[in-house]
Amino acid sequence: MTQDSTAPGGSPKPSKAEALKVASGYLKSFVADEIRNGSSHLSEDAAGLLKFHGSYQQDDRDLRKQLSREKKEKAYQFMVRVRMVGGVMTAGQYLACDELARTVGNQTLRITTRQEFQLHGVLKQDLPTTIRTINETLLSTLAACGDVERNVLCCPAPVKDAVRDQLMEDARRWASHAAPRSSAYWEIWLDGEKIESLPPAGPSLVPTAGDDPVEPLLGKTYLPRKFKTAFAFPEDNCTDIHANDLGYLAVVEGGRIVGYNVLVGGGLGTTPSAQKTFPMLAVPLCYVPRDRFLEIGEAVLKVFRDFGNRSDRKRARLKYVIHDWGLPAFRAKVEEYLGRTLDDPKPIEVADVDDHLGWREQGDGKLYLGLPVENGRIKDDGSFRLLCGLRAFFKKYGTPARLTCQQSILLADLDPAWKPEIEDWLEEYGIASVERISTVRRWAMACVALPTCGLAVTESERAMPSFLDELEGELDRIGLGDERLTVRMTGCPNGCARPYNADIGLVGRSAQVGPDGRPGPGKYTIFLGGRTLGDRLNVPFKDYVPYDRLVPELMGVFERFKDDRRPGESFGEFCGRVGNAALGGEVIAEEAAEA
Template sequence: MSQTTDRSFDISQSLDDLGPDERMKESSDFLRGTIAEGLLDRITGAVPSEHDVKLMKFHGIYQQDDRDVRDERRRQKLEPAFQFMIRVRLPGGVCTPSQWLMLDELARRHGGETLRVTTRQTFQFHWVLKGSLRPIIQGLHEALLDTVAACGDDSRGVMCTVDPRSSTLHAEVASLAKQVSDHVIPKTRAYHEIWYGTQRIASSAPEEPFYGPTYLPRKFKIGFALPPSNDIDVFSQDLGLIAIADDNGLEGFNVVIGGGMGRTDKDPSTYPRLASLIGFVPAENLMACVEAVMGVQRDYGNRKNRQHARFKYTIDNKGIDWVREEIERRMGMSFAKARAFEFTSNGDPYGWQKSPDGLFHRTVYIENGRLNLRALDVFREIAQSHSGSFRLTPNQNIIISGVQENQRKKLDSIILKQLGPDQPSALRQNAMACVALPTCGLAMAESERYLPELLDKVEAILAANNLANVPITFRMTGCPNGCSRPYLAEIALTGRAPGKYNLYLGGGFHGQRLNRLVAENIGEEAILNILSAHIESYARERETNEHFGDFLVRTGKIENAANTGTSK
């Protein structure tokens, strides 16, 4: 990215006033820290330096421990069972068969024979030991993959709608998603030196011409949506780009800014926010727009209080009009009036889909995105002969894409033989959970491991009310941070303590409205009682084709939350 010369934030003048993470980044030697030395320490399974643990997030790595055995190990006076999570940078969720085979090999050898598809269209390795970090990253490098900026205070993985029915437009926008991802990742050579073993080369050029030594105040998320599908939940992005096309192809993008799902449980001044629609930019001005938006957050984001460092707080503090005008000033042009668009779905198309190029695409349901050994076996067999690509969806499923008609029967037989029928219920098609326990250090309650069991009980309530085939979005997280985008769901649970959750209801089915908190710190019995009462009312009183969240708002059973600026 190009260097911005009019920064309002000057690290040399204001370092004493900044939070500890800002000082840590500034002194990290552009994300090097002492990571390389810590990897050589064989006395511990951890990276010894607390600062290095934070810096490694910029390299796509989280240090964690197995919380299922934490207490027992403490009693035995042993250090925690340290292990690591590695997140791959995979713009738009597009993966080639050769890349898949490498991911499979690394997962079997170093990742506990499991891979996880995330809600941001990429893969995570879990249960990785310290000695396996370099082998995984070097193996990814052989497959032209990396983990740069998959975590940390920078631009995270760039999302893109997965719609196999619009092959030409999808290919163009997916290509732009990759270009944007390559453009906005940090330019420091620290990653290459630490993980690939390259030598540091002296240079007079700025090592981080855009980010500078302190990078961004917090993470920054970018996503491309292709109406009528809002599978990426574009209004949850810091920068959302809604593709506008006509018969001649892509024209440009409606721009939405300031979305964010996270909140801090004990800080009522934190909140989820829907992105605001600020205008339209032609496709040729896309990169200038991305740089300008990120530049505003870099220069004006809160660097004293990390709880208020996301772009949504910058916008609310400065005002949306001021932020839009500052973006326009940096772009050197004004936004045009937003174009009309409509979202009619945010789920994945199941069954075989045919695109205009004559190729076929099949979605495979992956419960909570977890690829166990049986699923790995299936996809390895497919990848060994597949000539198309794989696409990871924001709903944690996998699309086998670009299939010739004469290969469909073979693929079906492989999937059915190993996995059985993969047409989930309407509720499960629209449900997802974060990882939570036992690996996530932030989790307060179960999520991935508990959701299937809870859905069984909710499905029974729906079936008793003749609603088994009605789609409802249902999302769960083990803490309030919002990794599965719960605050947009019609039904959502966020963890408070073991077996206890906050219950939210009334989000928009297409991701256009936030839900509302209806009960705090409750267990399963109370959750099911509340849902049962609302579902019974929904069965009796709903209008034709009315979604559950819309019904709750229309009938006043919950307070109406604000919609976005979606135009139609």
């Protein structure tokens, strides 16, 4: 603790973000004052609070240097994130988002790794109309960003059975229960008209001394940092439950969910220059019967609210509370809040993951079709016309859809008689089905990074396709083209594409600037040793690897894997067993090793 971060009396001094939340009056001031003032952008304070309303202020970083030379202001724009619990949407909601992308956005929609849409390129003058339109469809942007419970993840497969219905019902109940309750959002964007996109929130189930009359769960200063929750089945960890602060792993008996193993403390963001930060996977805390799952979630949330680090935002996630206290002390505090003893977790762990792609049966006589969307970007690009193709699909068929945590889209409620014409539709618009892409591309993900993300130091989304072109060719050459493994690339260490539990994680390390002043692909840290199940962290293999050297560095490891793997061993498991030193890895500098 540095001296200037300590308040009089020796207690930690709250960060500037904490003071700003207090001054906002439950998220209203600053944003309300500036949103219609005619400026192209918001002040730093207002932009910080805008996140709670579901939007980030950004600028086009490709143009920064040019505009600076011309002594012009940055090309300000906004990213608007659309909250969709479990990725569920109607055809009308999809079409509304599509229209916004074309009229106020940058002609694309982006599927996030948290089952949401992001609109990019929105100008400040269009924010009020954009957010109001989203709410009129019974979707919302509230709490899609900020120090709150983020979009709640749930298996999106539209299979008609009791346990999947129960899982989605519980995800929606938790999302509603943990949502902000201040009226500021509706007052700023909807003229005070409260449009409900979730069931009404019930009363606090775990009353504590720290409860606020307006925000009984989140508090007047909301949470120390973001909080993420996922629901999953042991046989299908498609929501990557271990990467979340709070996870509900369903325990199924007799064809119904009887309870949950509750996992806590997941979070993958890190800062390589700060050894005090690191990725961590969620660990089992307890078992809870289904009828009490809300109160255990509330207790965990409130312990984080009351004891999370509010002076150092780099260490403000729940994982650091658990790491610093130890799980037994954290469990004891949760029990104190609940006023009862917790049951030990059941002997159940994740065993597989399904990406839900291809043609699948729903169980009610209908089909659904899972379509891969490279890096989640729905766009038109030459003969590939996914944006206008999906618009035509939803206008014609009017069926619902769901988004996955692997940045794909599932088209639901399809009559089997439609299959031939839907296959023709894919051909007409140049849309690749899962059978027409490589296995490595099927399981790959990348974050947005440049040019819009203000934190990115390297390319990611724009660099991933050509990287995969090279990698899939090399894997085919040595006979590993059908090997299932996860490759995830991010433009910075924050881990938005979950690189730290992948078989291969590629994390932006340092920038590269071209002769025109524009940023190039850059250099990356290669991480090896996770796996598709998402239940093990990888470790640094090589650091500061130039983009054009990534595939050559990896192929030496793949050659060893091909020759020395054990029966049934995945690539990540092999790397973890053999170890980096034996695979030709290097000793990573201390500042990177903690990542």
